[in-house]
Amino acid sequence: MKYVDVFRDAELAHQLARHIHQQADPGRHYRLMEFCGGHTHAVFRYGLPALLPDNVELVHGPGCPVCVLPVVRLEQALELSRLPEVILCSYGDMLRVPAGKGQSLLKARADGADIRMLYSPLEALTLAQQHPERQVVFFAIGFETTTPPTAVLIQRADEMGISNLSVLCNHVLTPAAMHAILTPREGEATAIDGFIGPAHVSTVIGSEAYAPFPRQFGKPVVIAGFEPLDLLQAISMLVGQLNRHEARVENQFSRAVTPDGNPKARVLVERMFERRSSFEWRGLGEVPASALKIRPEYARYDAEQRFELSAPRAREHPACECPAVLRGQKRPDQCRLFGTPCTPDNPLGACMVSSEGACAAWYRYNRGR
Ligand code: SF4
Incomplete structure (x- = not known):
C-alpha cells in the first residue's frame, strides 16, 4: 500500500480540510458534483462531508453505468x-x-x-x-x-x-451527460457550480475533453483521483476557482491523466x-x-x-427517484422508498444496485446520520 497510503494521510487531510474552511466564503453556497460513482463511494467511505464546511456541498452525479x-x-x-x-x-x-x-x-x-x-x-x-x-x-x-x-x-x-x-x-x-446536467429542464435550476471530473474515464478521454464546460457554461472542472487527499485537493481547487470567478479545467490527477x-x-x-x-x-x-x-x-x-428486438415499454417503480438523484436534484434519502423497502438486498431502483450507485453508497455509509 506504499503508493496509496500517502494519499490517505489523516494529518494532511485535516490540513486540507482546514484550508477549505478558510477558503469557503460564508456568504455563498458551493454545490460541487462528483460525476463518478467511484468518487461518490470514496466521499462517503472516508467521511469527507463531515470534514467540509456546511456551505460546501457534494452532489452525486450519474457516473454509475448500471x-x-x-x-x-x-x-x-x-x-x-x-x-x-x-x-x-x-x-x-x-x-x-x-x-x-x-x-x-x-x-x-x-x-x-x-x-x-x-x-x-x-x-x-x-x-x-x-x-x-x-x-x-x-x-x-x-x-x-x-x-x-x-x-x-x-x-x-x-x-x-x-x-x-x-x-x-x-x-x-x-461529456454528453455533463452537458445534459448543465442544461436545466423547465422548472429546474442548474444545480451545479462545478464538477469533480472522473478519474478512470479521464485516463481514456484526457483532460482536454472537458474544455467546453468552462467555455460554454462558465463551470470549472477539476479531475480528481480516488483517494481522500485527491478529493479534498480537488474540492479546494474548485472552491478557489469559484472564489476568483474563474472557470478552467484543472487536473488534480496528473499522475494518471494526460491532456489527450x-x-x-x-x-x-x-x-x-x-x-x-x-x-x-x-x-x-x-x-x-x-x-x-x-x-x-x-x-x-x-x-x-x-436479432429482431422490440422496443418494450419501460416499467420502473413509479415512486423511485433515481432520475432526480442522477441529475443532482435530490439526495437518496429524500426518496420515500430509501431504506424501507429499497435496500441493497432488495433494490427497487438501479441507484441501489450497483456498488457505484449513489443510493447504495448513501445506504452503506450514511444511513442514520
Ligand atoms: Fe429510491 Fe431506491 Fe430508486 Fe434510490 S434506488 S431513488 S432509494 S427507489
Missing part, C-alpha cells in the same frame, strides 16, 4: 436471454438491476435462461468458441472506461473469424463505434449524440442488427 441504463435496454437483454440459442453475458452488477414486474437478469437465470457473468469481455470469445452451436451476446454497458475492452472484443472476434458472437452495445459518453488521454484506446474505439444520434438515459432522458453504436463495417457483430 444506474443510467434505461429499463428499455434491460428489457431487450431479457428478451434476448429468452431465446433458446442465446447465451447472454454481462458484468455482475448488471444482473441484479430490476426491470419491470420484479424481473432481472438474475431472476431470468433462475428461471432457466442461460445468462453468464463476466469479468472481462474477452471471456465471451472463449464462450463462443466453446459453444459454436449457440449465439453468444455480450450485453455491453459503461462509460469510456469500459468501451475499449468491448472494442478489443469485436476486433479479436473479427481477427479470429468468430461468427456466433455479437454485442448489445450501450456504451455512453461522459489514451490515444491508442481512442483510435480503436473510433474504428469500431460511431455516435448514435440520440440515446435515452435513465434520469437524463433523451440526450443527443451521447452513446455509441457499432459501425456498419462491423454490423455482423451488432446484436441489434442480428
Whole structure:
C-alpha cells in the first residue's frame, strides 16, 4: 500500500480540510458534483462531508453505468436471454438491476435462461468458441472506461473469424451527460457550480475533453483521483476557482491523466463505434449524440442488427427517484422508498444496485446520520 497510503494521510487531510474552511466564503453556497460513482463511494467511505464546511456541498452525479441504463435496454437483454440459442453475458452488477414486474437478469437465470457473468469481455470469445452451436451476446454497458475492452472484443472476434458472437452495445459518453446536467429542464435550476471530473474515464478521454464546460457554461472542472487527499485537493481547487470567478479545467490527477488521454484506446474505439444520434438515459432522458453504436463495417457483430428486438415499454417503480438523484436534484434519502423497502438486498431502483450507485453508497455509509 506504499503508493496509496500517502494519499490517505489523516494529518494532511485535516490540513486540507482546514484550508477549505478558510477558503469557503460564508456568504455563498458551493454545490460541487462528483460525476463518478467511484468518487461518490470514496466521499462517503472516508467521511469527507463531515470534514467540509456546511456551505460546501457534494452532489452525486450519474457516473454509475448500471444506474443510467434505461429499463428499455434491460428489457431487450431479457428478451434476448429468452431465446433458446442465446447465451447472454454481462458484468455482475448488471444482473441484479430490476426491470419491470420484479424481473432481472438474475431472476431470468433462475428461471432457466442461460445468462453468464463476466469479468472481462474477452471471456465471451472463449464462450463462443466453446459453444459454436449457440449465439453468444455480450450485453455491453459503461462509460469510456469500459468501451475499449468491448472494442478489443469485436476486433479479436473479427481477427479470429468468430461468427456466433455479437454485442448489445450501450456504451455512453461522459461529456454528453455533463452537458445534459448543465442544461436545466423547465422548472429546474442548474444545480451545479462545478464538477469533480472522473478519474478512470479521464485516463481514456484526457483532460482536454472537458474544455467546453468552462467555455460554454462558465463551470470549472477539476479531475480528481480516488483517494481522500485527491478529493479534498480537488474540492479546494474548485472552491478557489469559484472564489476568483474563474472557470478552467484543472487536473488534480496528473499522475494518471494526460491532456489527450489514451490515444491508442481512442483510435480503436473510433474504428469500431460511431455516435448514435440520440440515446435515452435513465434520469437524463433523451440526450443527443451521447452513446455509441457499432459501425456498419462491423454490423455482423451488432446484436441489434442480428436479432429482431422490440422496443418494450419501460416499467420502473413509479415512486423511485433515481432520475432526480442522477441529475443532482435530490439526495437518496429524500426518496420515500430509501431504506424501507429499497435496500441493497432488495433494490427497487438501479441507484441501489450497483456498488457505484449513489443510493447504495448513501445506504452503506450514511444511513442514520
Ligand atoms: Fe430508486 Fe431506491 Fe434510490 Fe429510491 S432509494 S431513488 S427507489 S434506488
